[in-house]
Amino acid sequence: MKLADFLETKPLYYDKIDLSRMPRAYAMVRPHLNLGEVVHLVGTNGKGSTGRILASLLKEAGYRVGHYSSPHILRFNERIWIDGADAEDRRLEAAHRTLMSWLGSECAEELSYFEYTTLLALTAFEGCDFVVFEAGLGGEFDATNVVDKVLSVVTPIGIDHQAFLGDSITQIAETKIRSIQKEALVAPQPAPEVYETAKRIAKAKGARLLTPEGVLGKAVRRSILDTAVSIGWPLYLGENAVAAFAAAKRLTHRDYDPEMLASIQLKGRFERILPNVILDVGHNPLGARAVAEALDGRTPVLVYNALEDKDVVQILEILQPVIRRLEIIPIESERAIAEERLAEAAAKLGIEAGPFRGLREEEEYLVFGSFIVAEAFLKSLHET
Template sequence: MSHSDAILQRVMGLHPKVIDLSLDRLMRLLDALGNPQDQLPPVVHIAGTNGKGSTLAMIRAGLEAAGKRVHAYTSPHLARFHERIRLAGALIPEDELSALLTEIEAVNAGQPITFFELTTAAAFLAFSGHEADYTLLEVGLGGRLDATNVVARPALTVITPVSIDHTQFLGDTLAQIAGEKAGIIKRGVPLVVSPQQDEALQVIEARATRLGAPLIVAGQHWHAAPEPGGMVFQDDHGLIDLPLPNLAGPHQVENAGTAIAALRALGFGAAEALAAVTKAEWPARMQRLGHGRLVEIAQTQGCELWLDGGHNAAGGQAIAATLAAMPKRPVHLICGMLNTKDVAGYLRPLARVAQSLTAVSIPGEENTLPAEATKNAAASVGLQATTSDDVADAVQSLATAHPGARLLICGSLYLAGQVLRDNG
């Protein structure tokens, strides 16, 4: 265990709840640290239910292609915590992370603070100490009371598609959830909005209007659509013909549109738009695994191995659409989920495109849904389902039984992270 991992482990015990949406504890800590959140390079703040990470990755690719240095804060991490904090493009070094965490732990002096609040303070402190041209901040949960929502004057805010998720924290209706996401809108700061359901869009637009935030809304101020062999983006500045995004899936066209609209709002043009769709990197989002132990097992039988961390109903729909658009091969799922998710809602769209599901429990994760429960949920939506002790066993038996198939490991970012670690 690295030094930073040991500190992060200790920090877990400082607040009884993993998630407790409030900004008071964090503001106290940031004040004691000299308010680093007020000393960041221009901030692009991104909320939404789905597509935040992909959209951020595309904005980053566009900015970096323009020669800009970009800080980025994302969550959760997959294999190592360091993925959450990028300093001017590079993952934060271990010695710097452990020094920051040591300082923050000392300043916090054992007072209640959640893991995400403390790590957000670490990101702000890291960013304020390094020169860059932009800071990209991804909301952890919701928006209004999220730890990232302490930057008083971002350069731009972005809201990606809003759907039902995290109802225990954000409310039961789309309007309530959209209201929480709209909490990142700031007076007079331009807001880019992805395609939304009407109920969500009304809430977002009403708040933006009240705060005098200029709106840049999909379908009104900009349009992105697939066309044969690529996609097209159009706004008041004109039309750009582009290849399809290098991130797989039809839903990535609207994420690309959002990223390009954001880049345009920051003053960038066609070259940056091209980089956004061709150079973005975002692991575990319909990622084809190319090497490693699990891939070797799959390839002995001519199978493809894919990985995706989506976990809510909208994520299930996006994966199903992506699989349906791929060259035809039989699809078999290996699925592990958390017990806080709408499992049937996630699996229902996948039942239409997959031949079977092998359920696993997520190893070392106390909130895992037992494999048996995932299997039962799959059966309830019409998917032929079994269980397996672990992912490697599942890959082995599926590859043996279905040579040449497309195998997709899915259901949770926690499972995806373990796969990326274990697969090497």
């Protein structure tokens, strides 16, 4: 069975997950793998952009690099990036055949969509010097945590996925940071509880904690931020770049030129995809605050939708001062919030709301939300 057909048999969401299943499967695969050094990214926001910047820096320095991220926007291949490009279909099909031969059909069929694609990525990354591995929504019990890593990067942590991770910043931080092993690079955090949690867990594990500024120094950090601003990136992407540069230096013990940022493309991260459209996949309150700040006085039309587990009221409260109105774009998901509920939440906040009816040249737009929202918007462009 081809990869796409096999993945179609697996649901994307699970109410409960057997936490022993992935370690058992990985134990079957591990003896066959020839992995380079693994960097593990955990956090609520910034994993994708930090990971892509890091992978790009390492690639430009001459290393063979694999970057695993999720979810994808339009094509599954986006999840598995190798040496500067999304993996080709042929490579993924070959990795799928190899992985099936290692696991056997019974074990492969038991694995969740994310568990199987995690092992698929590791199989496809054969021969890479470095593997940049992004956790899903968790940390300690995430499918990606089965792999030993030389460095963990902790990106900003906020409230999200409470049903799986906990109801407080401390609980969520504990779940994510308990995944660290030898060293952890902790990016700037909006909540001080994250630092305290990291210190406590690192002490218990005998792990070393690092900060981006501690690795790079103040002058280099400033230079990276200035370069990011000069190419049109908002501050939050600049901070993610600082963390990526620090990780690259820690891994390779060499310096990287901030001007390298100009050649790095970040899909869906405050990305100007049209002259009057910015797309950002930050789908939680932490992401909303970063985007609100990045708009820097602009007041676009918000194109938005969400899954029912998202705190849409808080997100709309954050964005209300910086948007002109809300246009709700339909999304294809059983877990999508009822559009009437979203419109009612907007009305209570004094936000004019209605359906998305396409783009108008005289308006500026912010498309904000999950990868599902980004996919729906991009598909709508091709349909017009």
